[in-house]
Amino acid sequence: MDVDFDYHHIWHPYSQMPAQSKPLPVVSAEGVYLKLADGRQLIDGMASWWSCIHGYNQPRLNESLKLQLDKMAHVMFGGLTHQPAISLAKKLVNITAEPLQHVFFADSGSVGVEVAMKMAAQFCFENGLAQKKRFLSFKKGYHGDTFGAMAVCDPVTGMHHKFKRLLNKHIFIESPQCGFYEPWQPHYMDELEQQLAAHHQDIIAVIFEPVVQGAGGMNIYHPHYLKAARELCDEYNVLLIFDEVATGFGRTGELFAYQHGDVVPDILVLGKALTGGYMTLSAVLTGSKIAHGIKEPFMHGPTFMANPLACAVSLASIELLLSQDWQANIKRIQQQLTTQLSPCKTLDNVQSVRVLGGIGVVELKETPDWSAIHDYLVNNGVWLRPFKNLLYMMPPYIITEQQLTHLTETLFQALKKT
Numbered sequence: 001m002d003v004d005f006d007y008h009h010i011w012h013p014y015s016q017m018p019a020q021s022k023p024l025p026v027v028s029a030e031g032v033y034l035k036l037a038d039g040r041q042l043i044d045g046m047a048s049w050w051s052c053i054h055g056y057n058q059p060r061l062n063e064s065l066k067l068q069l070d071k072m073a074h075v076m077f078g079g080l081t082h083q084p085a086i087s088l089a090k091k092l093v094n095i096t097a098e099p100l101q102h103v104f105f106a107d108s109g110s111v112g113v114e115v116a117m118k119m120a121a122q123f124c125f126e127n128g129l130a131q132k133k134r135f136l137s138f139k140k141g142y143h144g145d146t147f148g149a150m151a152v153c154d155p156v157t158g159m160h161h162k163f164k165r166l167l168n169k170h171i172f173i174e175s176p177q178c179g180f181y182e183p184w185q186p187h188y189m190d191e192l193e194q195q196l197a198a199h200h201q202d203i204i205a206v207i208f209e210p211v212v213q214g215a216g217g218m219n220i221y222h223p224h225y226l227k228a229a230r231e232l233c234d235e236y237n238v239l240l241i242f243d244e245v246a247t248g249f250g251r252t253g254e255l256f257a258y259q260h261g262d263v264v265p266d267i268l269v270l271g272k273a274l275t276g277g278y279m280t281l282s283a284v285l286t287g288s289k290i291a292h293g294i295k296e297p298f299m300h301g302p303t304f305m306a307n308p309l310a311c312a313v314s315l316a317s318i319e320l321l322l323s324q325d326w327q328a329n330i331k332r333i334q335q336q337l338t339t340q341l342s343p344c345k346t347l348d349n350v351q352s353v354r355v356l357g358g359i360g361v362v363e364l365k366e367t368p369d370w371s372a373i374h375d376y377l378v379n380n381g382v383w384l385r386p387f388k389n390l391l392y393m394m395p396p397y398i399i400t401e402q403q404l405t406h407l408t409e410t411l412f413q414a415l416k417k418t
């Protein structure tokens with residue numbers, strides 16, 4: 001493989017030209033394994049950034065794509081419709097909370113977030129709340145890399161500080177401070193309440209990632225926060241958007257993370273694992289308050305909206321997930337991660353270890369030289385991609401006990417070297 005050409009000509013995520021290091025060439029993937037050009041196999045502890053929940057080269061998902069491919073790969077969604085979009089939308093309406101009845105398909109998580117923000121804004125503009133022009137979100141939040149999404153990411157850890165001058169000024173509060181397993185105390189809501197009391201006439205919606213903040217800091221927080229935030233939003237007439245692009249489809253132990261808090265957002269954004277990691281697709285769901293409250297056309301319509309291949313594989317992925325005792329399986333992974341990552345706490349450089357569902361996070365006191373650790377991990381058959389002071393994993397759900405043990409032990413040995 002011409003990795004040198006890649007190195008000099010192709011941008012990779014969050015990199016410059018040329019990048020600081022050369023990418024690893026992957027020739028194929030099977031189950032939890034990535035197969036490299038030199039014959040090495042790595043266990044993918046990242047599930048390709050939360051998405052590949054059933055593992056690679058999954059026969060049922062492959063089959064769904066092949067069947068759809070022979071019918072049609074794509075058709076515009078303006079004025080036309082097709083069975084994969086209808087079946088997937090029905091399924092999504094069915095498996096999400098009862099009030100969420102309307103579906104907008106978009107291209108990616110970031111674009112889904114843009115759509116959610118535009119819907120919330122248009123709803124306000126058309127319903128006597130046209131003075132509202134800001135969003136409220138959390139520090140350590142991550143919502144994507146497009147302009148609207150960037151503007152609600154953590155202004156410091158959100159990777160977008162260079163564009164600060166070009167972004168709309170929204171309101172940020174501290175990320176939720178109460179750990180998932182700690183006792184809840186009402187004062188955790190003080191800052192949200194103060195900001196809503198002071199600025200509610202200005203705020204279109206509160207947007208955040210329920211229970212697990214992903215790429216902005218891997219913070220896992222108390223589910224009661226969701227309920228308390230819902231009540232405050234209702235009290236101050238502010239919409240609530242949940243970004244479940246990372247947390248959806250079982251990752252946290254519930255099918256959707258909002259279920260931990262027993263609440264329903266006004267707008268829900270899904271992505272990443274939506275297609276089982278096969279293609280890019282996101283879905284924005286709303287209740288009829290928003291859907292019917294927007295009375296003029298909603299001006300958003302991506303060229304590849306509701307792509308039939310993406311919808312077909314997404315439906316197959318959801319059916320595959322729901323056909324198994326996925327909850328017991330996630331519990332199994334959670335228990336194993338809890339037991340096997342806890343020895344990391346004994347290491348000098350470890351600040352904390354956090355586990356929920358199929359997510360294991362080790363936060364370090366100081367950011368180490370990741371390049372040496374990267375080499376150690378790869379040489380020992382493990383693919384993880386740390387950022388800042390965080391080394392974390394969210395493996396495919398099909399990972400066996402033995403494979404997961406290999407992941408956690410290799411991670412422990414790697415951290416010992418920091």
Ligand SMILES: *Cc1c(COP(=O)(O)O)cnc(C)c1O
Nearest residue numbers: 108109110142143144214245246
């Ligand atoms: C990854 C992510 C996004 C952006 O999704 P893309 O498909 O990369 O555009 C948005 N929100 C959250 C919570 C994410 O984890």
